[in-house]
Amino acid sequence: MLTNDSVRTDFSAWFFPESDSTNDFTAQAVYEMLYGDGASPSLSDAAALVRAKPGAPKHLYQAWLQIRKFHILNVVALDISHTFCVAIQTYYNRFLATESRLHQL
Amino acid sequence: MVEFQNAYWNLTAAVYTGDDVTIDNALTADADADIQVLGPFVAGDAGTVRRFRCTVVVPPAYVTLFLAAPLMPRQAWETVRAQIIADGHEAACEPLTNYLRLALTIVNTGDTKSPIAIAPPTAPLADNFLLDRRHSILKQDFPVLNTALAGIHHNEIANELHTLVTVTQNANADANARRLAAQNKTPTDLLGATGSITLQRYSHQNNINNAPNVWTLMANRKKSQHLNIWQWEVNRVKEILNELQLQFVVDASAVEVLKSL
Numbered sequence: 001m002l003t004n005d006s007v008r009t010d011f012s013a014w015f016f017p018e019s020d021s022t023n024d025f026t027a028q029a030v031y032e033m034l035y036g037d038g039a040s041p042s043l044s045d046a047a048a049l050v051r052a053k054p055g056a057p058k059h060l061y062q063a064w065l066q067i068r069k070f071h072i073l074n075v076v077a078l079d080i081s082h083t084f085c086v087a088i089q090t091y092y093n094r095f096l097a098t099e100s101r102l103h104q105l
Numbered sequence: 106m107v108e109f110q111n112a113y114w115n116l117t118a119a120v121y122t123g124d125d126v127t128i129d130n131a132l133t134a135d136a137d138a139d140i141q142v143l144g145p146f147v148a149g150d151a152g153t154v155r156r157f158r159c160t161v162v163v164p165p166a167y168v169t170l171f172l173a174a175p176l177m178p179r180q181a182w183e184t185v186r187a188q189i190i191a192d193g194h195e196a197a198c199e200p201l202t203n204y205l206r207l208a209l210t211i212v213n214t215g216d217t218k219s220p221i222a223i224a225p226p227t228a229p230l231a232d233n234f235l236l237d238r239r240h241s242i243l244k245q246d247f248p249v250l251n252t253a254l255a256g257i258h259h260n261e262i263a264n265e266l267h268t269l270v271t272v273t274q275n276a277n278a279d280a281n282a283r284r285l286a287a288q289n290k291t292p293t294d295l296l297g298a299t300g301s302i303t304l305q306r307y308s309h310q311n312n313i314n315n316a317p318n319v320w321t322l323m324a325n326r327k328k329s330q331h332l333n334i335w336q337w338e339v340n341r342v343k344e345i346l347n348e349l350q351l352q353f354v355v356d357a358s359a360v361e362v363l364k365s366l
Contacts, residue, residue, distance in 0.1 A: 011359070011362045011366060015358075015362070016356075016359075019356075023352055024354030024356065026359060027354075027356065028332050028333070028336065028354065028355070028357070029217070031329070031332045031357045032329045032330070032332065032333070033329075034329070035327065035328040035329035035331075036327075036329045037327075038328075039329075041180045043118070054336055061292075062359040065351070068346075068348060068353075069351075069353050070352060071346075072339055072342050072346065072348070072351075072353060073335075073339065073359060073363070074357075075345075076317065076319050076339055076342055076362050077307075077308075077317060077319065077320075077334065078307065078308050078317060079308065080306065080345065081319050082309065083309070097129060102117060
């Protein structure tokens with residue numbers, strides 16, 4: 001994260017704000033239709049793909065969720081043995097270890 | 106095949122022959138057909154004096170008459186000449202008619218044969234050289250009989266067929282190679298050269314083909330399936346990380362950002 005704007009552009013843990021899973025599945029179906037053969041998507045269809053903007057977690061559970069999702073996607077994209085994924089896993093473990101103290105904040 | 110001597114083309118001495126009417130009347134008067142030769146004719150008789158060759162060319166239309174059966178001079182005159190008159194070819198066939206006329210004529214009293222009656226040519230003994238010579242003439246006149254030529258044609262056809270088969274096989278091999286290539290795309294086909302290098306750098310891989318499986322899967326699937334591919338891979342990783350209870354529906358915007366990094 002080089003600048004403040006990077007929160008909205010770079011791929012980071014901020015990329016997974018709280019969302020409704022029903023809407024997420026709908027967005028996946030729309031995506032499939034949008035790029036399917038002979039598809040003619042409308043503007044509203046395209047808008048349905050845009051979900052909540054990246055943002056900071058509002059509570060500890062959401063923070064845990066964001067870190068874990070970020071880790072999973074990086075494992076998919078880079079492999080589980082990649083140094084960056086190992087680093088996130090380490091950070092995640094430290095996060096869990098300090099969770100009780102965070103609750104007291 | 107016979108040995109045709111040059112003497113067969115020689116001219117005879119001048120011979121008196123009867124004209125058509127004289128010959129016809131003489132033959133008609135002999136109802137028993139005993140007369141085979143006429144003459145000798147002398148100066149003053151109705152007819153002509155001329156020299157003849159001992160050989161005459163038979164027009165193709167009348168060859169069959171000679172081949173049907175051996176003809177005596179009188180039979181030839183009565184049969185062939187009658188046919189020539191019936192066909193209206195008297196002028197065109199005058200050499201043949203004159204030859205037949207001489208064949209009926211003797212020169213001296215007491216002769217039994219015409220001066221053009223010669224011993225028939227003899228067929229030489231058939232040796233290999235002669236047989237080869239005869240066969241070569243036949244092959245030249247009738248190319249269809251030339252088995253060697255037919256063999257060459259067969260070889261040409263076989264070569265053309267071989268070429269056609271080879272072209273077809275190459276085309277099929279190319280099509281198969283293209284089909285396999287279409288089924289075995291690499292991440293480079295998805296990301297392009299620059300994106301491929303970026304992915305190699307991020308994933309610490311020297312070879313783009315060693316990049317994580319998700320990139321190869323995306324390269325070989327339609328864009329509409331890309332989100333599903335990421336969802337399948339996410340589910341697989343969730344199982345590895347013992348996070349099956351985690352509800353994670355992959356977002357299109359996240360995938361697009363990852364692809365464009």
